[in-house]
Amino acid sequence: MSASKAPAPQFAALAAPFELRGVNFRNRFVQAPMCAMYSAPDGSATPQNVEYYRARAAGGVGLSIVEITFTDDRGSRAFPAELGAHNDMMIPGLSDIAEAIRSEGAVAGLQLGHCGPQRVISEGPIVAASPIPWMAGKRVPLELTIDQIEQIVQDHSDATRRAVQAGFQLLEVHAAHGYLLNAFLTPSTNHRTDNYGGSFGNRLRFLLEVVAVMRAELGPKRLLCVRLNGDDLLEGGLGIEEYSRVARALADNGVDLIHVSAGTYRAMDRRIPPMYLRNETFAGYAAPIRKASGLPVIASGTIHDMVEANRLLADGEADFIALARPLFADPDLPNKVLGGRYAEVLPCIRCNTCVGREQSGKRAYCSINPKTGREYQKALPPKTSRTISVVGAGPAGIQLALVTAEHGHRVTLWEKKDRIGGQLLAATRLPFKHTLPRLLRYYESALAWANVTIHLGKNADAASLTDEVIVLATGAAWWVPLEISRSATIPVLGAEDAIARLEQLSRRVLVVGGALVGIEIALALSSHCAVVLAERDSDYDDDVNLHARLVLMPALSKNRVNVRFNAVVEEIVGRTVSMTVEGRKFTDEFDSVVWTPRQRSTGARIASYAGSNLIAIGECTGARGLLETTASAYRSAMAI
Numbered sequence: 001m002s003a004s005k006a007p008a009p010q011f012a013a014l015a016a017p018f019e020l021r022g023v024n025f026r027n028r029f030v031q032a033p034m035c036a037m038y039s040a041p042d043g044s045a046t047p048q049n050v051e052y053y054r055a056r057a058a059g060g061v062g063l064s065i066v067e068i069t070f071t072d073d074r075g076s077r078a079f080p081a082e083l084g085a086h087n088d089m090m091i092p093g094l095s096d097i098a099e100a101i102r103s104e105g106a107v108a109g110l111q112l113g114h115c116g117p118q119r120v121i122s123e124g125p126i127v128a129a130s131p132i133p134w135m136a137g138k139r140v141p142l143e144l145t146i147d148q149i150e151q152i153v154q155d156h157s158d159a160t161r162r163a164v165q166a167g168f169q170l171l172e173v174h175a176a177h178g179y180l181l182n183a184f185l186t187p188s189t190n191h192r193t194d195n196y197g198g199s200f201g202n203r204l205r206f207l208l209e210v211v212a213v214m215r216a217e218l219g220p221k222r223l224l225c226v227r228l229n230g231d232d233l234l235e236g237g238l239g240i241e242e243y244s245r246v247a248r249a250l251a252d253n254g255v256d257l258i259h260v261s262a263g264t265y266r267a268m269d270r271r272i273p274p275m276y277l278r279n280e281t282f283a284g285y286a287a288p289i290r291k292a293s294g295l296p297v298i299a300s301g302t303i304h305d306m307v308e309a310n311r312l313l314a315d316g317e318a319d320f321i322a323l324a325r326p327l328f329a330d331p332d333l334p335n336k337v338l339g340g341r342y343a344e345v346l347p348c349i350r351c352n353t354c355v356g357r358e359q360s361g362k363r364a365y366c367s368i369n370p371k372t373g374r375e376y377q378k379a380l381p382p383k384t385s386r387t388i389s390v391v392g393a394g395p396a397g398i399q400l401a402l403v404t405a406e407h408g409h410r411v412t413l414w415e416k417k418d419r420i421g422g423q424l425l426a427a428t429r430l431p432f433k434h435t436l437p438r439l440l441r442y443y444e445s446a447l448a449w450a451n452v453t454i455h456l457g458k459n460a461d462a463a464s465l466t467d468e469v470i471v472l473a474t475g476a477a478w479w480v481p482l483e484i485s486r487s488a489t490i491p492v493l494g495a496e497d498a499i500a501r502l503e504q505l506s507r508r509v510l511v512v513g514g515a516l517v518g519i520e521i522a523l524a525l526s527s528h529c530a531v532v533l534a535e536r537d538s539d540y541d542d543d544v545n546l547h548a549r550l551v552l553m554p555a556l557s558k559n560r561v562n563v564r565f566n567a568v569v570e571e572i573v574g575r576t577v578s579m580t581v582e583g584r585k586f587t588d589e590f591d592s593v594v595w596t597p598r599q600r601s602t603g604a605r606i607a608s609y610a611g612s613n614l615i616a617i618g619e620c621t622g623a624r625g626l627l628e629t630t631a632s633a634y635r636s637a638m639a640i
Contacts, residue, residue: 008340011306013313014321015338018062020296021256023169023223025062025107025320028313029334030259030298032324033065033111033172033227034355035079037363038373043070043077043084045093048363050100051375056327057104060334063320064101065109065172065225065259069163071155075127076180078115080361085112085159094166102167109170110163111227112156112214116180117141117189118265120359129183129190129197135266149196149206152180157213164217170257171218172225173210177271178264181207182229185246188236204246208253215254225257225298226250230285233267240285244292251293259298259322260286269550272325273302275350275435276551281308287317298322304348306337328354329369344449347442349435353627356545367626368439370399370634379638382407386640387467389414391460394422395626396618396633397473398443403637405450412453412467414460420444422475424626426496430524469613469640473633476598476619488572491592495521498594505529505592510577512569513596515541516625519552521594526559532588534567534579543625569593615640 007015007027018025031053038048057064069085070077077084084090094110101108117128117138127148128141144152160171175181183189184206190197196206207226215224228246231239238246247258262282263271273280282301290297299318302325303309309321326333330346337345346369354364354372366372385408390397393415405411419425421440428436447454478494485492493501495517502524511522514535522533533556535541544552556563567581575589598619617636618629 007338008342011310011337011342013310014306014334016313018296018319021223022221023107026105027060027062027334027338028320029061029063030320030322031056031061031064031106031327032300032322033067033109033174034324034328035067035082035358035364036328036354036373037079037081037358037361039081039083041081043082043086044090045083045097047376048373049083049093050096052373053097054100054104055331055375057101057106059327059331060338061106061327062334063107063109063170065111065170065322066097066101066168068111068113068174069159071112071114071159072152075116075119075125076114076152076155078113078118078120078179079358080121081363085110085162086155088162091162091166094163094168098167102169107170108168109172109223109225110166110168111172111174112159112163113174113227114152114155114180116178116183118178120361128180129192132189132191134178134183134189134264143192146194146196153206153209153213156210157217160214160217164219164222168222170223170225171214172227172259173207173214174227175207176227176229176261178232178266181210182232182264186232186237188232188234200242200245204249207246208249211250211253211255223256224254225259226255227259227261228289229262230260230282230289231262233263233270237264240288243285244288247289247293247295251295255293255295257296257298258289258293259300260289260318261300268547271301272352272355272547273350274352274547274551276432276548276555279304279350283308283312283318286312290318296320300324302350304350306333306342306345325350325354328364328372329366331372343442343445345442346446347435347438349439351626352545352547356547359546365627365631367630368395370631374634377638379407382409382640385409386469388412388469388471388640389460389465389467390471390473391465392422392473392475392618392620393417393420393454393456394473394475394618394629395424396475396623396629397422397471398447399630399633400471400473400617400637401452402446402450403634404640405452407637407640409640411450412455413447414455414458416457416459418457420447420454420456423496426499427520429499429502430520431527432520432523469615471636472614472616472620473618474620478595478598480595484569485572485593485595487574488593489574490572490590492572493592493594495594495596495598499524503528505594507591508532508589509592509594510534510569510588510590511594511596513541514539514544514563514565515596516543516548518594518596519544519556521596522561523552523555523559525594526556526561530560532562532564532590534564534569534581536566536568538565
């Protein structure tokens, strides 16, 4: 939808333009400054950065705030591939990003930030207001000297100058989430006894000094925004009353806009909640900050419901709505919502694969949209339209069908079950997977919009497939090793069968496998069963990302799931399971066993299609998890 077309009436508040100090925003959508890790190792921008931001500006946001950007080459950088504004050599790349955003009609913003004690990369130095680690067991930071504080203020001034030269219209300084400026504001992390600690005014001093130099560099035609918590969400932290005082001071010192958030790294599970938690937003902090400061505010924090987003604006609780993960999943969300096509939005499922990768030093990618971060890889239009049969309508098959249909091919999708979805469909039966049904509904509609022919409840016969390309997307088989289970008199189920029979399983259950699927099944069963979870290694599998661990591990403990590491199941005889745990052999009795490890489909299955133009994708090729599965499908689709 172009900005000139009439917006959908139910989203009139989101569609309303806004003017602030001569800067015009076409609507109230804000791309939040989510770190995607697409920069070069030296902090310079890459084509991957540029095209990623171009796509979201083209998707219709009113304001795009480029991710946290470090300001010096000493201690401000948090992540390995973080964007930099620390020297003049960064200006050309930053200008490429700003020009890409502005060329698509959005206002170009850039966030500057100093990580302080929350430094993810292992190299030092780590600095903070006081020598207090952000969490017990983390590295103890060095306390900044007065000279160092003054240098950091100057660094923000210099970085702002570079951003202005690059063409950014708005600068945001990060004073939230436990980063350096936030650590100075909060008494629990600021024990200083000099002019930067103690009283409210002293703790605020550093932030106001940064604001003053940034305001001076920006001049009257560009905007200054501050990312500010409404609550630190931790014991001893500041709450909404104290942050309302901070907001008033910011308004008195030349700030134009406040971007309201909450939490620190210690409250990561609430700050970026995964699908296991309810959709709790931070929007409630926006209205008090707005009232206290008299400034326009950006509401943020897991606002995934656009009806609620529109209400927040219409009721005067906020002036803009920031979206991070929803725009990461679907860059065209604003155009779709305002164009009356809300049902066409690819919905973020809050799996947190994106932010989990960022926290582990990897580039962020999306498990349900493999185009994200790959916008710079332009597809050449196919020379001819081909006929394609896709066998298996799980995530891989669906992804390939959608992409190839978009490229003009004629696609037929075969699924042996009576509904598409594959393992995603099975996972919807887990009580905490409440984000998945909407994704499946989207897939069903998207396939119809793409004119993909679907045959449900049918096994594709190799002999009957005459299309020019045959794509095998049959997934991985859940299996139970016969040599272990042949003498069992209790049910020994694979993961998919267990999920289908969750309510039928009772009393004592052994779940084998500490990958994500095993943990989720153990948690689901623990509501009505006594569960033992056995993992053969010394830790959970790699597919359990940081954000899942923060929620799932306490949940297992609360529900009294007995987790045994270095546990190898050797035999099941009757009801008795023999296993070795930490090198010691023992036996235990159970009423059922759930076996969650998987093996990929056999070569014989693929060989049965020999003679055709065959492509195998997804888990039947050894890919693991949703991210690898959809990426595999996307790569193959781009090559057809």
